[in-house]
Amino acid sequence: MMDAKGEKRKRFMKVHVSNKENLKSCGFLLILHLMEEFNKEPNKAKLRSHFSEILHSIFFLGIIHEDSLTPEDILSEKTAKSIRNEFPEPFMKFNTHLPKRTPFSILLDIMQRKYGTKEKVMEELCSLMEKLKFPVPIDRPANKYQHYYTLESTVICVCSNSQHTDEYFGASLGCRGKKAKRIMINSSCLNTWHEYVSHAVMSFRHQEGDSLQFHESMQCQAYIRDLKINTYKETRPCSNCNKLFSLPDCTEKEYNPYGNCAETECLSKLLFNDQFMRENITIRSYKPEEINRLKASTKESLLKELASIPSLSNMNDLLFF
Ligand SMILES: [Zn+2]
Structure with a gap:
């Protein structure tokens, strides 16, 4: 009979293995789906840069994972070889360049370009998630073993200026683990998000806390996928979003x-695309010297974090994909 220690080890191994398998299998399933779409698409040029970006983002999350998953680990040698012929860049840069966003955010962007409206995008996302059969539920926060690493974002959000019809989509970070999240957030503050949003996030991460107050015509609604009935339903903002963006309720x-x-x-x-929103926002202490200070310390912690991952090569300067 196995003793308690043996039982614990066995349980750990099982969780550990399934953790690795989940990121691997989700990455694999998503890439296969994308390749099918790519092969069907008559206008390939339109999709090429998005697909390249999504591949790079998946490979980056794989290589910073504790098991240092290479593109070949995720795809198998043979599949990797054929995809590399079509998309060489992600294979060359997955361990030297940072992604701008997580795979699910890129997917959401592709879906919005293809389907347009919020209702249609959410409907199509649900059927895609059903089709991909990502292995485990995602409506819980990651526990310490993170044994359900799927690439699906738990929550998506749509915001707009009520005076216009344009809608802007966002996804929560589609990666698991404190380290991956820290890297993606710090990297996004430096290179992806609008400067006001970066400022708010960095100021709260460094504990002084400077909220953004949007004009009253800003509308923002988050949605979470109900796995039982496979449909998105409205969800309220969390208290962090209340602090960062003064979102009510x-x-x-x-x-x-x-x-x-x-x-x-x-x-x-929304801020990148809407001048009225940029001009009608209130930020208490947004000064160039303040943002430079925050960016410098964000860059320092990001470089330190990247240097601690042996499978990344030469990231002593920040390069973005
Ligand atoms: Zn929130």
Whole structure:
């Protein structure tokens, strides 16, 4: 009979293995789906840069994973070889360049370009998630073993300026583990998000905390996928989003780091695209010297974090894909 220690080890191994298998199998399933879409598409040029970006993002999350998964680990030698012929760049840069966003955010962007409206995008996302059969439920925060590493974002969010019809989509970070989240948030603050959003996130991460107050015509609604009936339903903002973006009617929940939520990405897109929103925002202490200071310390922690991952090569300067 196995003693308690043996039992514990066996349980750990099982969780550990399934953890690796989940990131591997989700990455594999998503890439296969994308390749099918790519082969069907008559206008390949339109999709090429998005697909290249999504491949790079999956490979990057694989290589920073504790099991240092290479593209060949995720895809198998043979499949990797054929995809490399079509998309060489992600294979060359997955361990030297940082992604701008997680795979699910890129997928959401592709879906919005293809389907347009919020209703249609959510409907199509649900059927895609059903088709891909990602292995485990995602409506819970990652536990310490993170044994359900799927690439699906738990929450998506749509925001707009009520005076216009344009809608902006965002996804919560589609990666698991504190380290991966820290890297993606710090990297996004430096290179992806609008400067006001970055400022708010960095200021709260460094504990001084400077909220953004949007003009009253800003509308923002987050949605979570109900796995039982496979449909998106409205969800309230968390207390972090209330602090960062002054969003009303928030819940008490705040188990995710600042910047993790879907609101961050869609509000950043809104600011990039809507001049009225940029000009009518209130930020208490947004000064060039302050943002430079925050960016410098964000860059320092990001470089330190990247240097601690042996499978990444030469990241002593930041390069972005
Ligand atoms: Zn939130």
